[in-house]
Structures are given as C-alpha cells and as structure tokens.
Amino acid sequence: MLGNFNPDRAFHGSFSRLLLDGEWQTNVSHVEATVEMEKGELNVMGSDWTRYKKGQKSGSGTFSGYKVTSKMIEQGFERFELIVTLEDPEAYGHERVRLMNCMADSIQLANVTAGEVIEEETPFTFEGYELLDAVVGE
Numbered sequence: 001m002l003g004n005f006n007p008d009r010a011f012h013g014s015f016s017r018l019l020l021d022g023e024w025q026t027n028v029s030h031v032e033a034t035v036e037m038e039k040g041e042l043n044v045m046g047s048d049w050t051r052y053k054k055g056q057k058s059g060s061g062t063f064s065g066y067k068v069t070s071k072m073i074e075q076g077f078e079r080f081e082l083i084v085t086l087e088d089p090e091a092y093g094h095e096r097v098r099l100m101n102c103m104a105d106s107i108q109l110a111n112v113t114a115g116e117v118i119e120e121e122t123p124f125t126f127e128g129y130e131l132l133d134a135v136v137g138e
Helices: 071-075
Strands: 017-020 028-041 050-066 078-084 095-104 119-126 127-133
Touching: 028 078
Parallel strands: none
Antiparallel strands: 017 078, 028 050, 050 119, 078 095, 095 119, 095 127
C-alpha cells in the first residue's frame, strides 16, 4: 500500500470532527486519545529473555477548543461518549473511533486573559473504544 506514497492521501486535521453524545463540537481544535496497557514481566528458566503478559488497559485523552458555551461546566463529571472522525476529501476514506464511558478529569471554570480569545481544555478518561470505520488504502 505505501510502496508509492502519495502525500495527497495523508490526512489533514482540519476536516476532522468531534461528537460529544452525538453533538458536533464545532469549537474544538484539538483532540487526542490513547490506550495504554500494563504488562507483567515473566522470567522463565531456559531463556535469557523477559516475557510479557498482557494486563489491564486504561484510556485517557484531552480535547480543547474555543470557549463558546458552558456545555462542559453543565456536563460536570457525568459520563459521556465521544466519536472522533478523521476525514479528508483526498484521503482513502474516513476513520471513526468511538470512546465509551468518558469522564472529565477536571473542568475549567475560568481561564481569562484580557485581549485574548478564551480557550478551554478538558482532559478525560475512557473505559473502552470501538473502531467504527477503518481506513483501507488501495
């Protein structure tokens, strides 16, 4: 697939979307989410290699953008669902990832500087994900 890389097929973030409980967050300019897995070390006789056993997974992320409503203050620490859509008209398709059982780690109540546009950041954790649509190259 990547033998003849076409740079036009690379995703540009400007076409992406974030949906919070099904509502498009048009003010968001950044989102990231990561799953990490703990691994237990196993040392066995007859080998000088450390082996690893899969352990618990944890999900965390953040989204940020321009302050336009009090949505996240009203949301509080209630659970929500996010769907992150990666789109670009020149790409091979689009990707959608659903983040389940999200909960804010902190809620920004104020962040004001005279003469500046107000931005808001919400760090969160999640308890599962689902790849709804995958990108497949030619």
